Amino acid sequence: MTTPGRISCEDARAGLWPPERPRLDGEAESEAREHVRSCSACARYFAQDRALLESLDELRRRSAPRHVRERVLDTLARARLETSASVRPAETPEHVPMRGRAAVPVLTGIASLFAILWVLASADSAPADVPGAAVAEDYVRRAVAADYLVTDDPREVARFLTRELGVQTAPLEVPGLAIESVEICLIEGRRAALVVYRKDGRRISHYLIPRPPGRTQPPTPTETAPTGGFATVPVVTWATSLIEHALVGELSVEALVELARADDSTPARGID
Amino acid sequence: MKRALEEHVMGAIDALFRGALFLRAGDTHEAERLLEDTVLAAYHEWERGVEPPDEDALLVLMARTFLSQSRGDAEAAVAGDLPPSTGDGTITADDVCAAAGAVAPPERAALWLVVIQRWRYARAAAALRIDEAELRRRIGFRDRFAAALAGLPSPRIAGLDG
Numbered sequence: 001m002t003t004p005g006r007i008s009c010e011d012a013r014a015g016l017w018p019p020e021r022p023r024l025d026g027e028a029e030s031e032a033r034e035h036v037r038s039c040s041a042c043a044r045y046f047a048q049d050r051a052l053l054e055s056l057d058e059l060r061r062r063s064a065p066r067h068v069r070e071r072v073l074d075t076l077a078r079a080r081l082e083t084s085a086s087v088r089p090a091e092t093p094e095h096v097p098m099r100g101r102a103a104v105p106v107l108t109g110i111a112s113l114f115a116i117l118w119v120l121a122s123a124d125s126a127p128a129d130v131p132g133a134a135v136a137e138d139y140v141r142r143a144v145a146a147d148y149l150v151t152d153d154p155r156e157v158a159r160f161l162t163r164e165l166g167v168q169t170a171p172l173e174v175p176g177l178a179i180e181s182v183e184i185c186l187i188e189g190r191r192a193a194l195v196v197y198r199k200d201g202r203r204i205s206h207y208l209i210p211r212p213p214g215r216t217q218p219p220t221p222t223e224t225a226p227t228g229g230f231a232t233v234p235v236v237t238w239a240t241s242l243i244e245h246a247l248v249g250e251l252s253v254e255a256l257v258e259l260a261r262a263d264d265s266t267p268a269r270g271i272d
Numbered sequence: 273m274k275r276a277l278e279e280h281v282m283g284a285i286d287a288l289f290r291g292a293l294f295l296r297a298g299d300t301h302e303a304e305r306l307l308e309d310t311v312l313a314a315y316h317e318w319e320r321g322v323e324p325p326d327e328d329a330l331l332v333l334m335a336r337t338f339l340s341q342s343r344g345d346a347e348a349a350v351a352g353d354l355p356p357s358t359g360d361g362t363i364t365a366d367d368v369c370a371a372a373g374a375v376a377p378p379e380r381a382a383l384w385l386v387v388i389q390r391w392r393y394a395r396a397a398a399a400l401r402i403d404e405a406e407l408r409r410r411i412g413f414r415d416r417f418a419a420a421l422a423g424l425p426s427p428r429i430a431g432l433d434g
Contacts, residue, residue, distance in 0.1 A: 014408075018390050048418055055421060056388055059365040064289035068304055072285060075308050076278055079315045186278065 007035050009042050019049065070184075074166070077191040081212055148183030157182045161193050165210050167242045171195045172206060174262045197249075204249030204259070211244050219260035221253040236260050277318055277325070281311055284327035287389075288334055294384050295338045297373030298366055309341070310334040331389065332399040335381045339400070342377035367421060374420035375413045382410035383417055 007015075012032040015024035024032050036042040064072075149160050158170035160182050171179055172195075180196045180203075192209040217239040234253035237246045238260050245263070247256045281288075288310065292303035310333055317333070318325050325333070372380050378400075385396040386407070397407040 014393075020390075023392075048415075052387065052414075052418055052421070055368055059290055059294070059368045059388070062290055062293070062365050063286045068289055068307065069282065069285055071304060071308060072281060072311050073278060075311050076281065076315055079312060079319075083319070186276075 007031050009035070009039060012036055012039070012042055013045055016046070017049070019046065019053075070164070073186075073191055077210075080190060081210075148181055150181045152179045154179060157195060161195075161208060165191070165193055165208065165243075167210050169208060169240075169243055172197065172259060172263050174199075174259055176200065177204070177259065199249075199251065199259075202250035204247060204251060204256070207244075207246040207248075209244040209246075210242060211239070213241055214239065216240050219257045221257055238263075277315060280318075280325050281314060281330065284330045287327055288330060291331060291334050291384055291389075292338075293365075293369045294372050294388060295334070295377075295380060296369075297380070298369030306334065306338055306341070310337045313337055331385070335385060335399055336401075339377060339381055371417055371420035374416050379410040379413040382407055383414060386411055387414060387417075 007028075012035040015028065015032045016022045016036065022029060022032075036046060149156065151157060154171050154173050157179055161170065162168050164184050171182070176199055178198045180198055182193060182195045185192050185194050185207075187207065187209050190209055192207055195206040195208070197204045197206065217237075219236050219238040222235045222237065233248055234251070234256055235246055235248045236253060236256040236259075237244065239245065245260065247260055249256065251259075288307055289303070292306045292310070293300065296302040296306055310330070313333055314325055314330060372383070375383065381400060382396065385391045385399060386393065389396075391399070393404050393407055397404045400407065402410075
């Protein structure tokens with residue numbers, strides 16, 4: 001369709017669209033705009049576009065809800081688990097226990113995160129003093145939308161863990177051990193949970209990392225030196241059939257082992 | 273510092289979610305499935321690759337995932353009943369997505385990239401693996417989309433001069 005003038009309706013519309021970034025400039029743009037002013041069909045076309053843009057603005061303001069974000073992270077976590085289960089046959093539970101070299105990558109990842117959180121939990125240190133600490137924490141929190149639960153109710157924590165990890169599990173329940181909070185985090189790209197406890201005023205972090213069904217392992221103490229020249233961090237790890245556990249905190253490694261052994265889901269009972 | 277795929281995906285999650293809603297014509301269940309399928313496709317494509325995916329690459333992947341899933345639906349365009357107008361002149365995000373159901377999947381994907389994402393023709397055509405002439409043809413269904421959005425039987429937008 002054309003109107004008097006050199007430019008066609010199709011060319012005028014294509015050249016002046018989108019309105020915020022027209023494809024024409026200079027004399028060509030002027031000619032196209034003159035065409036639109038004199039052509040009722042083209043004028044209507046651009047009026048329609050403006051009205052559409054206004055209605056689309058609302059769609060553009062929409063953000064993904066929490067459950068969608070978590071579903072996406074769960075999808076990626078499952079994909080990673082399936083990949084690692086298929087490409088590392090030597091790590092099937094029957095052949096590779098948690099202790100030993102196979103545990104090193106997991107322990108290294110956990111210990112690194114422990115080092116960061118250990119510093120952040122210390123009253124005298126600031127995240128900015130530890131290179132990458134603030135970035136690492138922000139990465140973790142941002143990736144999982146910083147969802148966490150502040151509660152001292154073990155049943156509420158158990159529901160949170162079961163819902164968020166997709167595995168029926170529960171926090172440690174030991175006399176004198178008080179729950180402070182629980183949150184979701186990422187460990188080496190895997191969706192995990194962190195339960196924070198207090199015992200005698202000291203903070204203990206319990207990591208729960210879902211895994212493919214595997215052999216259980218009893219609590220194993222490790223003292224890992226995080227980066228940055230900090231003191232060694234005592235870590236106790238153990239595995240139930242579906243979850244890798246790790247404890248780190250302001251207690252001796254013996255005390256951490258004792259806590260781990262008190263866990264109802266430790267290998268002796270195999271609740272997982 | 274290398275970013276994990278999760279970080280790239282979460283950085284684009286809002287745009288991906290909006291796109292999925294539009295492409296699935298407002299069906300949130302199907303939109304979440306499309307989003308999940310897109311994320312899985314991203315994992316398989318980029319997890320061991322060299323180039324990390326930016327938001328645009330993820331949007332392209334979503335468009336292609338949608339089209340491959342809709343191949344059988346190309347002729348069965350949901351172009352029957354137009355959604356009713358809200359009657360109060362307010363168009364919501366849900367209305368926009370529902371109106372997308374008035375055009376067939378290939379045209380819907382083109383509208384999403386060009387009209388909503390405001391991509392240039394060449395870029396949108398490359399994403400959809402078609403030439404620009406075909407893209408323009410698909411964009412031509414814009415009037416039907418607009419009519420569905422207005423809830424009117426003729427291609428008009430409420431509020432425009434009659």
